[in-house]
Amino acid sequence: MRVALVSYDKPQTIALAEEFLQKIAGTRITIDEENPELIVTIGGDGTLLSAFHKYNHLLDKVRFIGIHTGHLGFYTDWRSFELDEMIEGLLQDEGESVSYPVLDVKIKYRDKKEPSHFIALNEAVLKKISGTMVCDIYVKDELFETFRGDGVCVATPTGSTGINKSLGGAVIHPRTEAIQLTELASVNNRVYRTLISPMIIAKDEWIVLKPEQQDGLILSIDNLSFDKQNIESITYRIADKRVHFARYRHMHFWSRVENSFIGKKDYYGENERDV
Structure with missing residues (x-):
C-alpha cells in the first residue's frame, strides 16, 4: 500500500x-x-x-x-x-471506503478569458468585508433573487456542519446528493427582500452568483482565500468526482x-x- x-x-x-x-x-x-x-x-x-x-x-x-x-x-x-x-x-x-459529494466551483472573470475551477470539500463563501454586497442569484439559468447583505455561503452535505450551520443552515447527511445556499446577514425590509431561509438544491441543478461590485469582495473555498479577483460570475454544482474515505x-x-x-x-x- x-x-x-x-x-x-x-x-x-x-x-x-x-x-x-x-x-x-x-x-x-x-x-x-x-x-x-x-x-x-x-x-x-x-x-x-x-x-x-x-x-x-x-x-x-x-x-x-x-x-x-x-x-x-x-x-x-x-x-x-x-x-x-x-x-x-x-x-x-x-x-x-465511503464516498461523499464535493462542490465544483467555476469562476469567470471580467478581465480574463479563461475561467478557474476549484473543488471544495466543505463550502465556498463570497462576502464583502465592508459595506453591502449586492449579488444576483440564479438557480439554473433563472434569476431567483437579488441579494443584499454580508455574503453568501454554498456548502456540501459534509460542509453543512461548518459555516453553513453557524448561519442557520440545515445539517444534511453526507450521502445526500445536494448543495445548500445560506445567506450572511441579508438586508430585508419594505424595499429589499430575499428568501432568508436556506436553499437546498438538487443534484441536477446549479447556482450562479453575479456580484454587482468588486471592491472588498473575498472568495473563500474551504481553507483557501482570494481577493481582488474581478469576478463576473461563480457557478456552483455537485462535482463529477467524489471524495473517498477509508x-x-x-x-x-x-x-x-x-x-x-x-x-x-x-x-x-x-x-x-x-x-
Whole structure:
C-alpha cells in the first residue's frame, strides 16, 4: 500500500507522525508522496482539508483517513491513542471506503478569458468585508433573487456542519446528493427582500452568483482565500468526482453530530466524562 502522510506542524502531531513512520517500517505500507493510494492525515479537520486540496487531482484514485490529535472532528475517525488499531486496519485493508459529494466551483472573470475551477470539500463563501454586497442569484439559468447583505455561503452535505450551520443552515447527511445556499446577514425590509431561509438544491441543478461590485469582495473555498479577483460570475454544482474515505469501522453520522454539538455521548455510546 502506497501512503502519503500529511501532518500539522505542532509538537504532539510531529511526534505522532514520527511514531507512525516507525511503526510502518518493514510492513507492506510504504510512503509515496507523488502517487499514493491512501492519504493519512494527523492533526484535525483543517489538516485533512489541506491534504484534500493538495491531492484533489487524484480524487478518483485515493482515499483519505485521519487521526485527530485534539477533539474528534467530522473527517478524522481515529484518536491519537488509537494509532496501533488504525495501522492494523491499514495492514488488513481490502478497499473499504465511503464516498461523499464535493462542490465544483467555476469562476469567470471580467478581465480574463479563461475561467478557474476549484473543488471544495466543505463550502465556498463570497462576502464583502465592508459595506453591502449586492449579488444576483440564479438557480439554473433563472434569476431567483437579488441579494443584499454580508455574503453568501454554498456548502456540501459534509460542509453543512461548518459555516453553513453557524448561519442557520440545515445539517444534511453526507450521502445526500445536494448543495445548500445560506445567506450572511441579508438586508430585508419594505424595499429589499430575499428568501432568508436556506436553499437546498438538487443534484441536477446549479447556482450562479453575479456580484454587482468588486471592491472588498473575498472568495473563500474551504481553507483557501482570494481577493481582488474581478469576478463576473461563480457557478456552483455537485462535482463529477467524489471524495473517498477509508473506513475500517462504522461511524454513525448522527452520532458525530451529537458528539460535536450536544456532547452527551462519545462515538461508542459511553457517557462523556467531565473534563
